[in-house]
Amino acid sequence: MAAGGTFDLQDFLPYLLNQAAEATSRGFQSTYRDRYGLTRTQWRVMANLGRFGAMTARDICRISHIEKTKVSRAVAGMEAEGLLTRATSDQDRRVENLSLTPKGRAVFAEIGQRALAFDADLRTRLGPDVAARVDSILREIIALQSDGAITEDD
């Protein structure tokens, strides 16, 4: 902590979180970007569809706290790549049910495996003590802020 009222960026929690997030995200980025040409948002959309099956863009926004324009554009790009399909809902024609194509599922399976390995490696290197605590701490921090603004970026 900084001495006597002097602010030190290196001790600022939002900064530390950003640095840690950047450091780890960077490491995994090459997997979805260089190998499969996906953006981070596209990868996240894919991860949601892969995990939960068919869902709407709105659902993805709610679950992952991604801004709806980002989801919209990610979906458009993935559709163009044949990774997912949209099906307009019969009940409500504003709604589009999104689901991965076989190709999309195949890509998700591959990146998902790499993600599991990446995560496991990270936790191994952190050691069991840290690995055991880090999730709950981060979830606490996330929960703290969600009382306030709902907006999101990346």
Place this chain on the structure above:
Amino acid sequence: MAAGGTFDLQDFLPYLLNQAAEATSRGFQSTYRDRYGLTRTQWRVMANLGRFGAMTARDICRISHIEKTKVSRAVAGMEAEGLLTRATSDQDRRVENLSLTPKGRAVFAEIGQRALAFDADLRTRLGPDVAARVDSILREIIALQSDGAITEDD
């Protein structure tokens, strides 16, 4: 953790870190952006200059892991706002020694105070147990990755 080899984004450490970083950064963004018209990078450059005094753009890059083009543009903007000055080094005329103007120092003092309060509030709300551990955990994560790629984004 995800069951039997199925990847779950919600348990992926890089994702959790990003969510936590976004959540907290968002909360503080209004302070430097809305009140003083600074970008995040500009605020970080300012924080470094405020803490360490005169330094070069390269130093800021090294210390804060910010990409040099971002620093370059942040510095240009801050100079235009009268927040900092550049002085070409006599020893090496490629180098520019950056330092905050009185106006820049005043702005830093104000934002710095708010940052201290923001950080303290965050830690209070997290509770002493978490607050005590979170720094070292994040620093460990940051240190882990710094063996690998050096690149940076925001």
Place this chain on the structure above:
DNA sequence: TTGACTTGGTTGCAGTTGCAACTATTAATC
């Protein structure tokens, strides 16, 4: 039915970013 309101999703625009290529200066090698 009509109108006001809400909601799912898209688009336009201006601003930011990352990367590669660039200039200018210094260091190293011959």
Place this chain on the structure above:
DNA sequence: GATTAATAGTTGCAACTGCAACCAAGTCAA
């Protein structure tokens, strides 16, 4: 000294982002 490499910082460009404005569809109330 001349040539080559390295370094500090800038710029062009294409991609990505956030926000506000928008469209189309559905809801609600009279």
